[in-house]
Amino acid sequence: MIVRRLVDGVDERLDGTSFIRRNLGKVFPDHWSFMLGELALYSFVMLLLTGTFLSLFFVASPAETVYRGPYAPMQGSEVSLAYESVLRISFEVRAGLVMRQTHHWAALVFVASMTAHLVRVFFTGAFRKPRELSWIIGVTLLVAGIGGGFTGYSLPDDLLSGTGLRIIYSAVLSIPVVGTWLAYLFFGGEFPSAELIPRLFVMHILLIPALITGLLSAHLALVWHQTHTQFRPKGTPESSVTGTPVWPKFALKSVGLAFITFAVLAALGGLSQINPVWLYGPFVPYSAPSPAQPDFYAGWLEGILRLWPNWEFHVFGHTIGELFLPAVVIPGIIFTALALWPFIEARAKHDTAVHHDAQRPRDEPVRSGIGAAGIAFFVLLMLAGSNDVLAKYLQVEVDTLNGVLKVLLFVVPVLVYAITWWICRDLHARDSAPIAHPPRVEFRRNAEGGFDEHHDEARSRGDVAATQGDREQP
Amino acid sequence: MKRDERVVAAALGVSILAALTLFVVYVRGGNPQAEGALLALALGGVGIGLLVWAKRLMPHIRDETQPRSKTAPATEADREAAVETMESGVEEIRRRRFLSRMLIGAAGALGLAALIPIRSLGRSPGDSLVHTKWTPGARLVTAEGTPVTESTLETGSFTTVFPEGFEGSADSQAVLIRVEPDQLQLPPDRIAGAPDGLVAYSKICTHAGCPLGLYLAATHELRCPCHQSTFDVLDGARPVYGPAPKPLPQLPIEIADDGSLRALGDFSDPVGPGFWEQA
Numbered sequence A: 001m002i003v004r005r006l007v008d009g010v011d012e013r014l015d016g017t018s019f020i021r022r023n024l025g026k027v028f029p030d031h032w033s034f035m036l037g038e039l040a041l042y043s044f045v046m047l048l049l050t051g052t053f054l055s056l057f058f059v060a061s062p063a064e065t066v067y068r069g070p071y072a073p074m075q076g077s078e079v080s081l082a083y084e085s086v087l088r089i090s091f092e093v094r095a096g097l098v099m100r101q102t103h104h105w106a107a108l109v110f111v112a113s114m115t116a117h118l119v120r121v122f123f124t125g126a127f128r129k130p131r132e133l134s135w136i137i138g139v140t141l142l143v144a145g146i147g148g149g150f151t152g153y154s155l156p157d158d159l160l161s162g163t164g165l166r167i168i169y170s171a172v173l174s175i176p177v178v179g180t181w182l183a184y185l186f187f188g189g190e191f192p193s194a195e196l197i198p199r200l201f202v203m204h205i206l207l208i209p210a211l212i213t214g215l216l217s218a219h220l221a222l223v224w225h226q227t228h229t230q231f232r233p234k235g236t237p238e239s240s241v242t243g244t245p246v247w248p249k250f251a252l253k254s255v256g257l258a259f260i261t262f263a264v265l266a267a268l269g270g271l272s273q274i275n276p277v278w279l280y281g282p283f284v285p286y287s288a289p290s291p292a293q294p295d296f297y298a299g300w301l302e303g304i305l306r307l308w309p310n311w312e313f314h315v316f317g318h319t320i321g322e323l324f325l326p327a328v329v330i331p332g333i334i335f336t337a338l339a340l341w342p343f344i345e346a347r348a349k350h351d352t353a354v355h356h357d358a359q360r361p362r363d364e365p366v367r368s369g370i371g372a373a374g375i376a377f378f379v380l381l382m383l384a385g386s387n388d389v390l391a392k393y394l395q396v397e398v399d400t401l402n403g404v405l406k407v408l409l410f411v412v413p414v415l416v417y418a419i420t421w422w423i424c425r426d427l428h429a430r431d432s433a434p435i436a437h438p439p440r441v442e443f444r445r446n447a448e449g450g451f452d453e454h455h456d457e458a459r460s461r462g463d464v465a466a467t468q469g470d471r472e473q474p
Numbered sequence B: 001m002k003r004d005e006r007v008v009a010a011a012l013g014v015s016i017l018a019a020l021t022l023f024v025v026y027v028r029g030g031n032p033q034a035e036g037a038l039l040a041l042a043l044g045g046v047g048i049g050l051l052v053w054a055k056r057l058m059p060h061i062r063d064e065t066q067p068r069s070k071t072a073p074a075t076e077a078d079r080e081a082a083v084e085t086m087e088s089g090v091e092e093i094r095r096r097r098f099l100s101r102m103l104i105g106a107a108g109a110l111g112l113a114a115l116i117p118i119r120s121l122g123r124s125p126g127d128s129l130v131h132t133k134w135t136p137g138a139r140l141v142t143a144e145g146t147p148v149t150e151s152t153l154e155t156g157s158f159t160t161v162f163p164e165g166f167e168g169s170a171d172s173q174a175v176l177i178r179v180e181p182d183q184l185q186l187p188p189d190r191i192a193g194a195p196d197g198l199v200a201y202s203k204i205c206t207h208a209g210c211p212l213g214l215y216l217a218a219t220h221e222l223r224c225p226c227h228q229s230t231f232d233v234l235d236g237a238r239p240v241y242g243p244a245p246k247p248l249p250q251l252p253i254e255i256a257d258d259g260s261l262r263a264l265g266d267f268s269d270p271v272g273p274g275f276w277e278q279a
């Protein structure tokens, strides 16, 4: 009864023809890799839920106070209200620590699954026309996700976060002409200013989540409207999509996945310690932790900083700070190139057609090679970002390791490109020209008691043709 | 019950039990590990239940093929009409030349006015990046405010110092190091500011501004914990390794008659990483 009235009500208001039926009956193609985007979506939901809880207890203030809470080693220390409130969430608010750690883990999973999703879309060519806008929004979401992670990780006002902030401040400061003004307007004055924490807080709980929610809605609406690319089943046209209807099976599976994601995040949050700010201590401007390691998504940026040569430029009596190239220009170029990739590729291939088929990586050796080389590049940068830890582990000098990494950074991507290209080429070739069946030869006994060879050319050719036609679409 | 049905029931049952237990744990004061684990069970039970339900208990519907777009593609005429509509609207506005220019002017002026609040976000940098709190005669004190004297440091040791009254100041932090006086190779105009092998440098790394944490007495090097820039203390804190592009500014000091250490003035250069206004 209720369902009937609901359906009627919606139908009368939103669409004369059955709006609900059309959308519930809409089919979604199924492939395990489509799960990655969903994973990102559900970790964002978890971020909103836990974040709302945390925001009720967090105090965004740098004002000094003396710690008198239950955490004994910190007793009597001078700390900021922000830091104190984080300790309170961790030790006094019931379920506070679980919420905080789940929030942090969810942030890591959010960025990681967006990255994996992006890699999937890249290698299957799912960004091609008409889905360029989805891709650009996706890249922006990734940047926003990293921004959300960074501002959040800076809020507790602990020693580690202070170090990260200082580096960002210095990067802004290094921008030619407007750098000092930008840094002062954005950070509220010379680092560390009293405005900093309240500002980061507004960014972290208002601006960035609002941006992500908006972009995410647009991203999902586009997917809904444009449908997924897919590995098309044999015999269906490219203008069609094949899969299971949304209701009820697909919906149930997706909600199931949401709950599994939540469960894993909750387990991590309860059982696996992350960012124990009480061990790092409160931020003081004159000390830094060693070794200092950022969250993984900032590792490659840290890597660029560590490997970049110490060039500082002096022009017309002005200085362009060392950080400008590695911390501003290079990441800017990387993200711009990433966002514009669909157009870059379309132009290089003179491709203006609309595509709905997902491609297999082997069918595009050049793109796959570039993608693999890019991944190698980022992995090396992440290694460089923890060169001090790595050097200790490998028992070599940091200088030696850096030297090696600098060389590898140029050599490895090229090699990876070549190898990937070659493998893709080979696989592709094998697909399109399966090894011809050996000609069928029959031996027949002849009247003299010997054997005659009978070559059955027609049949063996027929076999090959049948094999090609039958080739399964994955 | 079928086996799959039992699996779903069990998963949902676990979820119910875990949620109820979670309730008890919470009421009794809470425990992070138990909360996390129980929450995971409660959520995971629902997740697994739904997945098994969908995959095993729902009839296997054959994949369906649908056209990607339900609406008929626009014809050339449709597009023409759309362009036509847009253009005629613009034309209608453009027709009143003077008014439309005024409109653009108003939008521009409003845009400018909207930028003004940005100025409230921070004060002008002015020359604040060039100066610190060090003034001639300022006494060197530790972070706790204890004055540093001639005899505080042994050769080979170091401490963090601030101008008296500005303990903990971020831009004024300096390292004071004692080395063998004859080993110091400072330029002639700087040697006077490092009496008796006591030499002070800005503690802020010239790379990205991290406070330098490590003094390697054997090689007389200061090392930054952030990206391993290394500075040679004997040679005017010249960067010998890493991404830091320039030496640490020196703080000229003197030994006062009462044995206390005092600054002769501000640092020899602006402290920290490079910025545009720097010469």
Ligand code: FES
Residues within 6 Å of the ligand: B205, B206, B207, B208, B209, B210, B224, B225, B226, B227, B228, B229, B242, B243, B244
């Ligand atoms: S901040 Fe010191 S090396 Fe980067």
